[in-house]
Amino acid sequence: MKLNKEARELLDRYLLGVKRELPGKQREDIAAEIESYLLDLLEERFPKSKETTAAQVKEILQEMGAPRKVAAQYSSQRYLVGPRLFPAYILVLKIVLAAVIGALTLSFIINSVIGNTSNIWLAILEYFGTIWNGALSAGGSITLIFALIEHFGEGKEIKEIDELQEFNLPNLPELPAEEKETGKIGLSIEIVLGVIGIAFFTYINSTGGRVPYFFNPQTEMELVRIFTDNFLRYVPLILALAGLDLTRSGMLLAQGYHSSLTNWWHICTQSAHVVLMGFMIKSLPLISLEGFQKINAVDLDFTHLGSLANTGIAIGMAVGIVGTAIEIIRKVIREIRSPSA
Amino acid sequence: MGMMNEKHTKDFEKLKQEMRRGVIVLAAMSQLKQEQYGYSLIKSLKEKGFDVGQDTLYPLLRRLEQQELLDSEWRVDDSRPRRYYILNKTGKEILRDLKTEWREQVETIRSLLNETE
Numbered sequence: 001m002k003l004n005k006e007a008r009e010l011l012d013r014y015l016l017g018v019k020r021e022l023p024g025k026q027r028e029d030i031a032a033e034i035e036s037y038l039l040d041l042l043e044e045r046f047p048k049s050k051e052t053t054a055a056q057v058k059e060i061l062q063e064m065g066a067p068r069k070v071a072a073q074y075s076s077q078r079y080l081v082g083p084r085l086f087p088a089y090i091l092v093l094k095i096v097l098a099a100v101i102g103a104l105t106l107s108f109i110i111n112s113v114i115g116n117t118s119n120i121w122l123a124i125l126e127y128f129g130t131i132w133n134g135a136l137s138a139g140g141s142i143t144l145i146f147a148l149i150e151h152f153g154e155g156k157e158i159k160e161i162d163e164l165q166e167f168n169l170p171n172l173p174e175l176p177a178e179e180k181e182t183g184k185i186g187l188s189i190e191i192v193l194g195v196i197g198i199a200f201f202t203y204i205n206s207t208g209g210r211v212p213y214f215f216n217p218q219t220e221m222e223l224v225r226i227f228t229d230n231f232l233r234y235v236p237l238i239l240a241l242a243g244l245d246l247t248r249s250g251m252l253l254a255q256g257y258h259s260s261l262t263n264w265w266h267i268c269t270q271s272a273h274v275v276l277m278g279f280m281i282k283s284l285p286l287i288s289l290e291g292f293q294k295i296n297a298v299d300l301d302f303t304h305l306g307s308l309a310n311t312g313i314a315i316g317m318a319v320g321i322v323g324t325a326i327e328i329i330r331k332v333i334r335e336i337r338s339p340s341a
Numbered sequence: 342m343g344m345m346n347e348k349h350t351k352d353f354e355k356l357k358q359e360m361r362r363g364v365i366v367l368a369a370m371s372q373l374k375q376e377q378y379g380y381s382l383i384k385s386l387k388e389k390g391f392d393v394g395q396d397t398l399y400p401l402l403r404r405l406e407q408q409e410l411l412d413s414e415w416r417v418d419d420s421r422p423r424r425y426y427i428l429n430k431t432g433k434e435i436l437r438d439l440k441t442e443w444r445e446q447v448e449t450i451r452s453l454l455n456e457t458e
Contacts, residue, residue, distance in 0.1 A: 030403075032415075033379065036423050037395050040380035064395075073396045074403065 003042075006054035010061070011038065017067030022074060030074050038064070081146045089146045093139060094336045100138045102271065102332070104130050109275050187253045194246035198239060205235045210291075224291040231286040237276055244269050263335050270328050277317040277324075285310040365393055367443055369401060370428060370436045373411065378423040402426055410435055 003011065019031045038060060046056050064070055081089045108127045149158070204211065209227030248265050252258065280286060289306035368391045372382055379399055386393055405411045410432035415424050428436060 026403075030399075032422065033399060033424050034395075036378070036421065037380055037399070039421060040378075040423075070396065073400045 002050070003052045003057070004054070007052045007057045010054050010057045011035070014057075014061050014064075014067060018071050021068050021071030026074070030071075034070065079150060081143065082150050085146055085150055089142070091337070092146075093142050095333065096138050096142055097135055098332050098336055100134045101131055102328075104134050106271060106275055109272065110278075184253065187249050190249045191246060191253065194242055194249060198242050198246065201235050201238055201242070205232065205239075208232070213292075226287050226289065226291065228285055228288050230283040231280070233283070234276065234280055241269055241272055241276065260335070260339055263331065267328055267331050267335070270324050270331075274321050274324050274328070277321050281314050281317050281321075284314055286313055364443075365397060365401060366405070367436075367439050368393070369398060370405070370410070370432065370439065373426055373428045374433070374436075376425045376427040378418075378425050380423075382426070405432070 015031045015035055018034060019027045022030055038057075041060050042052050042056060045060060046052060049056065104127070108123070108130075111123070204227055207223055208225070209229070209232050210223035210225045212221045213224050244265070248262055248269070252262055255262075285306065287306065287309055289302040289309065292300075292302050368386060369382065372385050377385065379395065379402065382402075383393060383395060383398055386398075402411065402413075406413055406426070410429065411426050412429045413424055413426045415422050417423075
C-alpha cells in the first residue's frame with residue numbers, strides 16, 4: 001500500500017502533532033508505533049485502494065482524535081496536588097483560609113470601631129474585596145507550595161505527610177453524642193447571668209455610670225458614679241454581645257446539642273469580645289472611685305484605689321484576651337477538622 | 342422516564358468500563374505467549390470477543406514492557422516496520438499467577454452472585 005503525496009503529508013503532520021505532545025525520550029518510538037498502527041488500519045479499511053488518499057487518511061485520523069488526546073494516553077497521570085498530598089492540602093487550606101478571613105474580619109471590626117470609615121457601604125464593599133483577595137492569594141500560595149512538594153517530592157518519603165495517613169488514636173474525632181451534648185444546668189446559669197448582666201448594664205447606661213449606695217441604711221439611697229464616660233461608650237456594644245450570647249444559650253437549651261451554627265456563632269462572639277477588651281484596655285480609666293471620697297468618712301485615698309482597680313481590670317482583660325484567643329483557635333481547628341452537623 | 346433510562350445506561354457503561362479496566366492486562370497477556378504486533382493483538386482480542394482500542398492497548402503494552410514483563414523488537418514485515426511483543430520468562434510467571442488469581446476470583450464472585458439470586 002502506498003500513500004499519495006497529500007496523504008503522506010497529512011499523516012506526517014498528524015504524527016508531528018503527536019510527537020510535540022510526548023516526552024522527549026520516547027517521542028520517536030511512540031510516534032513510529034502509532035504510524036505503524038495507522039498504516040495497518042488503512043490497509044484493512046481500504047484493501048482495494050492501490051494508493052491511499054488524503055481523504056482516507058483524514059477519515060481514520062478523525063476516529064483517532066486530536067494528536068493531544070492520542071499523546072495523552074502515553075503520559076502518566078499528572079497532578080497538581082496528587083492523592084497522597086490531597087488530604088493534608090485540604091486541611092492546611094481550610095485552617096489558613098479560616099485564619100486569613102478571621103484576621104481580616106477582626107481588622108475590619110477594629111477599623112469600624114475606631115471610626116476610620118467615613119462611608120459604611122464603601123467599607124463593607126472594601127471588606128469583601130479584601131476577603132476575596134486575601135483568600136485567593138492565601139489559597140493560591142498554599143496550592144503552589146503543595147504543587148512544588150508534589151513535583152519535587154514525587155516518590156520520596158515525606159514524614160509529616162505520611163504521618164497524616166497513619167492511625168493515631170488521639171486524632172480521632174469525638175463521638176457527636178458525647179462531644180456535642182449540652183449541659184442544661186450550665187446553660188440555665190449562663191442565661192440567668194446574661195439577663196442579670198443586661199439588666200445591670202442597661203441600668204448603669206441610664207444612670208450615666210452611677211450605682212446606688214447606702215452610706216447609712218437609715219438614710220435614703222443615693223447614687224455614686226463608678227463607671228467613666230470611656231466605659232459608657234462601650235455599653236451598647238457590651239449589651240449587643242450579651243444579647244447575642246444570651247440568644248445562643250437559649251438556642252442551645254432549646255435544641256439540646258451544639259451545631260455548626262452555634263459553634264461558629266460562639267467563635268464570632270468570642271472574637272468580638274477579644275476586640276472589645278482590646279479597645280477597653282486602650283480606653284483606661286474605665287472606673288473611678290473618686291465619688292466615694294466625698295461621701296466616705298473613712299480616710300482612704302480613693303484616687304489611688306481607683307487607679308489600682310483600673311490596673312487590675314487591665315491585667316484581667318489582658319489575661320482574658322490571651323485565654324479567649326487560645327480558645328478561639330482551638331475551636332476553629334476543631335470545627336474545621338471535625339465539623340458539627 | 343427517558344432521563345431515567347439515559348442515566349441507567351450511563352451508569353452501567355461507566356461501571357462496565359471500570360470492571361473491564363482491571364482485566365485488560367490479563368486479556369492482553371494471555372495472547373502474548375506468541376509474538377504479536379499491536380494491530381494483530383487488537384484484532385486477535387476482538388475476534389475472541391474482547392474489544393479493546395489502540396488508545397488503551399498501546400500504552401498498556403509499553404507499561405508492561407517497562408515493568409519487564411514483555412520483550413519487544415522492531416522488525417520489517419511486508420515492507421513495513423512493526424513492533425512485535427512477546428511475554429518473557431517473568432511475564433509468563435506473572436501470567437500464570439494472574440490466571441490462578443482470576444479463577445479464584447471468578448469462583449468467589451460466582452458464589453456471591455448465586456447468593457443474590
